[in-house]
Amino acid sequence: xxxxxxxxxxxxxxxxxxxxxxxxxxxxxxxxxxxxxxxxxxxxxxxxxxxxxxxxxxxxxxxxxxxxxxxxxxxxxxxxxxxxxxxxxxxxxxxxxxxxxxxxxxxxxxxxxxxxxxxxxxxxxxxxxxxxxxxxxxxxxxxxxxxxxxxxxxxxxxxxxxxxxxxxxxxxxxxxxxxxxxxxxxxxxxxxxxxxxxxxxxxxxxxxxxxxxxxxxxxxxxxxxxxxxxxxxxxxxxxxxxxxxxxxxxxxxxxxxxxxxxxxxxxxxxxxxxxxxxxxxxxxxxxxxxxxxxxxxxxxxxxxxxxxxxxxxxxxxxxxxxxxxxxxxxxxxxxxxxxxxxxxxxxxxxxxxxxxxxxxxxxxxxxxxxxxxxxxxxxxxxxxxxxxxxxxxxxxxxxxxxxxxxxxxxxxxxxxxxxxxxxxxxxxxxxxxxxxxxxxxxxxxxxx
Numbered sequence: 001x002x003x004x005x006x007x008x009x010x011x012x013x014x015x016x017x018x019x020x021x022x023x024x025x026x027x028x029x030x031x032x033x034x035x036x037x038x039x040x041x042x043x044x045x046x047x048x049x050x051x052x053x054x055x056x057x058x059x060x061x062x063x064x065x066x067x068x069x070x071x072x073x074x075x076x077x078x079x080x081x082x083x084x085x086x087x088x089x090x091x092x093x094x095x096x097x098x099x100x101x102x103x104x105x106x107x108x109x110x111x112x113x114x115x116x117x118x119x120x121x122x123x124x125x126x127x128x129x130x131x132x133x134x135x136x137x138x139x140x141x142x143x144x145x146x147x148x149x150x151x152x153x154x155x156x157x158x159x160x161x162x163x164x165x166x167x168x169x170x171x172x173x174x175x176x177x178x179x180x181x182x183x184x185x186x187x188x189x190x191x192x193x194x195x196x197x198x199x200x201x202x203x204x205x206x207x208x209x210x211x212x213x214x215x216x217x218x219x220x221x222x223x224x225x226x227x228x229x230x231x232x233x234x235x236x237x238x239x240x241x242x243x244x245x246x247x248x249x250x251x252x253x254x255x256x257x258x259x260x261x262x263x264x265x266x267x268x269x270x271x272x273x274x275x276x277x278x279x280x281x282x283x284x285x286x287x288x289x290x291x292x293x294x295x296x297x298x299x300x301x302x303x304x305x306x307x308x309x310x311x312x313x314x315x316x317x318x319x320x321x322x323x324x325x326x327x328x329x330x331x332x333x334x335x336x337x338x339x340x341x342x343x344x345x346x347x348x349x350x351x352x353x354x355x356x357x358x359x360x361x362x363x364x365x366x367x368x369x370x371x372x373x374x375x376x377x378x379x380x381x382x383x384x385x386x387x388x389x390x391x392x393x394x395x396x397x398x399x400x401x402x403x404x405x406x407x408x409x410x411x412x413x414x415x416x417x418x419x420x421x422x423x424x425x426x427x428x429x430x431x432x433x434x435x436x437x438x439x440x441x442x443x444x445x446x447x448x
Contacts, residue, residue, distance in 0.1 A: 028426035028433070031068040031158035031206050032383065036253050037297040038345040040387030040427040046444040047390065047402055051418035056431060056442040057131030063122045064110040065155035066381070067206075069435050071428035073163040073180065075134065076126040078440055079170075081155040083112035083119035083141070090149035090201055093340055093356030093379055104379045104396060106150035107422070107437070119145060121155055121170045125182060128429065129446055135182035141172055142189060148202025151381070151422070156204040158423075160214075165231060167214055171203040175216070177234060186234035190216070195223035199247055204293070210254040210261065210276055213237055219248035219267050226252070226265065228279060238279035242267070249293040255303060257320045264303055264319075266292045271305055271317065283321040285330055286313075294343040294383070302331060304346050304365065306338035306353065314338040314353070316368065332368040337361055339380065347386035348405050354380040354393045360409055371407045382424040394425050398436065417441055 032038045046054055063080030070077050093104060112118055119141040125134040141154065148154060154171030161167070165185060169175040173191025178184060191197045199220045208215040214229045224246040228237045250266040254276055261276035268289055273282040289307040296305035298319070306314040315333040317325065338344070339355045350371070351363040356379060362372040378395030385392050386405065390412065393401040398417045404410040419436035426433040431444035 026428065027072040027163070028428045029070050029072045029161045029163070030209065031070065031160075031251070031424060032295060032297075032343070033385065033427070036208065036295070037299070038343065038383055038385045038424075039347055040385065042427060042430055043388050044430050045388040045390060045427065046432055048413045049415045049417070049443045051416065054443055054445075056444060056446060058439050058441050059126055059131040059133065060439050061435070062110070062124055062136060063120070063155065064107060064153060064437065066107065066152050066422040067155055067158040067435070068424045069426050069433045069440055070159050070161050070166070071128060071426050071433060072161045074128045075180065076128050076433060076440060077159050077161060077166045078124050078126070078435060079155050079157070079159050079168050080110070080122045080124070081119065081153045081170075082110050082122055083117070084109050085119060085153050086145045086147040087150040087153065088147055090151070093381065104151075107152055109153070121168070121174065123159065123166065123168045123176070123178060123182070125166075126440060128442075131440070131442055137176070137178055137182045137184070139170075139174060139176055139187070141170070142174060143172060143191060144196075146171055146197050146199075146202060152202060152204065154202065156202065157206040160207045160209045162209060162231065167207050167209070167231070169207050169216065171197055173197040175207070175234075177231070185232075188234050190218065190227070194218070194225070195220065198222055199249075201249070201291075204249045206251040208252045208254060208263075213276070215252050215263060215276075217248055217250070217252050217265060219246040221247070226263070226274060226279065240274060240279045240281070242272075243269075247292070249291065250308070251295045253296045253298060253303070255298045255301075255319045257301060259320055262319055264296050264305075266294065266296055266305055266307065268292055271296070273319070283323055283325045283329070285317050285324070285326045286315065291340070293341050294339065297344065297346050299346045299365065304344060304351060306344050308338070308340060310340055311336045311355070312338045312340075314344060314351075314368070316365070334363070334368045337370075342380045343383035345384045345386050345391065347391060350405070350407065352384050352386070352391050352403075354378070354384055356380060360393065362407065362409060372409050374409060376401055376409065376411070381422045385425055385427060387427055392425060392432070394421055394434070396420055396422055400425070400434070
């Protein structure tokens with residue numbers, strides 16, 4: 001394991017500029033933004049760009065992966081994998097013979113250097129304003145490599161940061177906490193300490209940060225558990241056994257209620273809620289689902305969740321219940337129509353969902369009723385984000401569809417960066433950050 005610095009003088013200058021920029025930043029510290037819901041409060045966000053137009057910078061990434069960049073404190077953090085893994089072809093989002101034509105294909109691998117042939121996990125930090133690589137940290141994959149769906153790899157979990165530490169988790173169970181300068185603070189290997197990370201199609205749940213706790217959802221075949229770590233030391237604060245036979249690819253969501261913070265988990269068994277401080281089980285709702293991938297969101301105490309798999313259900317649940325709340329706290333439920341992979345976004349009283357076969361659905365958040373539905377084109381693995389009166393839909397082909405928020409799907413622009421994009425985008429300091437197979441793009445002008 002090692003941090004690879006660039007020129008020290010250059011780093012010092014860039015870090016000083018980044019710290020000054022952080023004063024007015026909202027940032028994007030989690031793959032679904034500052035509140036974990038895919039919504040930014042920023043204004044004057046970009047509407048139009050291409051592979052060259054309105055691009056502030058474009059920087060190559062060391063490895064391959066589909067994790068979302070996170071942005072805080074003047075830095076952009078990205079994780080990836082270098083070297084071959086164990087992948088196998090899985091079901092495509094686009095059914096039949098049209099997957100390749102629609103732009104859906106295997107991720108592929110970034111080869112290791114010819115002199116080692118090993119598999120490495122990589123964390124990179126870039127200067128938010130200039131795109132300069134500040135540092136790179138590598139950790140060698142340790143132990144047998146779990147097999148994954150060929151559209152992702154063992155670097156699928158997105159990192160999370162509090163601005164001082166960045167936490168990067170990988171599909172072997174290895175997790176590291178690094179400081180702003182790329183130095184190791186602590187590390188663990190849950191795949192060795194507790195149980196192997198074996199789950200059909202590979203681990204993809206990202207860490208969730210709340211206060212001084214880092215939450216890790218491990219619903220896998222050998223063991224299913226929810227773990228809370230002290231973010232400063234990496235030591236266990238609590239661990240909850242979730243029983244056998246559960247699977248989840250989703251990321252936990254923290255919801256603040258009058259009775260305390262709840263940690264919401266979308267899993268194959270149902271939707272569960274735990275006390276975020278103690279790990280005490282609180283309530284559950286919903287039915288079983290084979291492949292729960294989407295992450296829930298929350299607005300004013302109501303949780304909006306899509307269950308995943310093919311055209312699965314989506315529902316609204318009022319937080320704060322106890323026990324089985326299916327009859328008491330489920331405000332509404334629509335049995336079909338939600339995306340397989342992509343999470344929904346709640347924005348200005350509406351729910352936006354982009355499915356794998358290019359269909360956009362806009363629903364009224366008060367009752368789940370559909371207010372608009374139509375084909376916009378694209379293959380959507382990335383989750384939509386919203387802000388500044390706009391909704392952004394990122395297709396795998398590299399095209400972003402920009403919508404005017406509202407009950408009609410008014411398309412403002414279609415913007416193509418010319419490279420495949422499976423990761424969800426990030427919004428920070430009035431700019432948009434897009435991760436393609438090979439680069440990070442920063443879209444928009446420098447707000448300073």
